[in-house]
Amino acid sequence: MSAPVAPEAQGSTEVVAPESDSLGDTLREAWRTWLRRLRAGDLGALPIFVGLAALAVLFGALDENFYTERNFVNLLLQTAGIATIAMGVVFVLLIAEIDLSVAFVSGVGAVVMTLLLRPEEQDFPWWAAMAAALVVTTGIGLLQGLIITKGRVPSFVVTLAGYLTWSGVILILTTEASSAGTIRIQNEVVLGVANDYLPDVWGWALLVAMLVAYLAIELGKVRARKQRNVSHRPLVLILLQLAAIGLLGALAVWYANKDRGVPVVAVIVGAFLVFWTFIANRTRFGRHVYAVGGNPEAARRAGINVDRIRIAVFMIAGFMAGVGGIILASRLRSVDPGTGGGQLLLNAIAAAVIGGTSLFGGHGRVVSALLGALVIATVANGMDLLNLASGYKFVITGGVLLAAVLVDAFAKRARAASGMG
């Protein structure tokens, strides 16, 4: 115990309250708490896991290729781009705004990077081209954020204008650079983002490192809370959760290693997931984002600079759109006038919502971007395997989105009825 014990900590004896119960009691209590929250409409990620399981069973039954190692890795690759962009969307939804421009902003990022990389032209090193792309997309976020806050224009309209504008910019840039409009990426590092895989050992090492870090963080929390004499999560639960994550992780790494290995892009997405979750949950900025989404007036009166939070959130959306654009371009190995178009925008927003982030602000988690993207990618992947026409894919994705929103609406009603808001 290096940290000084608070002088006001009562009794001065070590607090060992929760562990004195038997293991069974702790588990039963945790189970009861969980059931109570469930009944009160606090569903958490449960609908997602149920939905994913249902989709997996369905597609597994319909097509024998769904469960192959190769398809599993493909699924991870398909999820990556959407999940990355959706993380930015989660922040925007948290403050009860919307960003309709993210898909084309991601396209602008991809095009800027690709143009700067051309060996016969600017020939930027990979890191400079990526940095430039991210500066541009973050700048776009800044610009749109400034217009929304200073001009007091609804984000819906501003980003709708952005949707048109940036799609036009992509068209102009690509067609000016090449008459066909398609520009290939030739840089190995950039191509490696979405097309390289970790050596088997690295996959395992990373998993272990992740689990150790998780355990260390959770134990640190428990220790700090004990020092302050406030209740903490039972150790048994932490260990159980660790075991569950470890098991799922091990399964994923083992399966991926049977194919090409853990994709590099999965590590990138994972790193952003951890980073933004930390920002949202453990920093003052994150707290203020939730406050602005929950009650902007309360935030203002608490001395929070609401406009600055809003602008920062749109910058995050721009930045993450840029990262997503780089990942998607790397996967396709080129950009063209259609980059950032198609279903990307709706998929990114749908991912955040399907993952459980409320459209009305204040409720949601960063991980919902990944979970939602996984659902969307699973649907797309399964449909592709079944060789269904795109029309069916859209219809089914629409149905999944509707189901997710309905589940959320019912859960919200249950929350209201039980007084949990």
Place this chain on the structure above:
Amino acid sequence: MTSGSGAPSGAPVPEPKGVDAMADTAPILELRGVSKSFGAVQALYKVDFEVRTGEVMALVGDNGAGKSTLIKGIAGIHSFDEGEIRFDGRPVTIHGPRDSAQLGIEVVYQDLALADNLDVVANMYLGREQMTRAVLDEPTMEQKARATLDSLSVTTLRSVRQAVAGLSGGQRQAVAVAKAVMWNSKVVILDEPTAALGVAQTRQVLDLVRRLAERGLAVVLISHNLHDIFEVADRIAVLRLGQSVGVYERAATNQQEVVHAITAGTLRHVPGMAEEVVA
């Protein structure tokens, strides 16, 4: 706790009434001749107002009498056009919410200004989060929030980690008040704290108001409900059409007199009888 008031403030005193002993202490917050106009509308005209440590000063008046304007001026939401603000005997200027918070003035607004989606602890620390390095220090915040609520005898909360959305009106009021008193505040202004509450919850909040004064805070209570005011206030200041028409000792007045002051109190300056026309 605060400047040498003779009354037994500080430690919670079980006896709720009887603070006559401090009738001649100097006011902690004093407004002298403050005015505020919005365009052609004179919202406040040369209003005097004061509140002392350890007392509950009620501020009453009909709709449009200028209560909110007065409070917002003290809170720094807007500034007065003229007049003087003295705090603890010193003249001060208040140009923004931060200035008044710095002085130790906290306002609990009618609409509470709580974020429903955040839990009790997060709301109490909103905008003033405790950090260890760059990370929110949740254990410390939780402990201190708990301690503050306990010191106000708020015992009905199931958990301080519960979202505010799930709280009853009285509980929300208690959280808002606890938030206000947690910051070594000296003056707490409560804007219609019982407006939307049932009988039992009103009771809880009124007890809470009384307890604040006993802790040595100066409490300004704005309310439409004279019954509530006569239950907890030590003095009653009446505003009418933007002017102060009188301050009454609770013990030496009755509801009729106050109602009369609210509806027909003597004005020094009759609106419409403009002695000077300024743009």
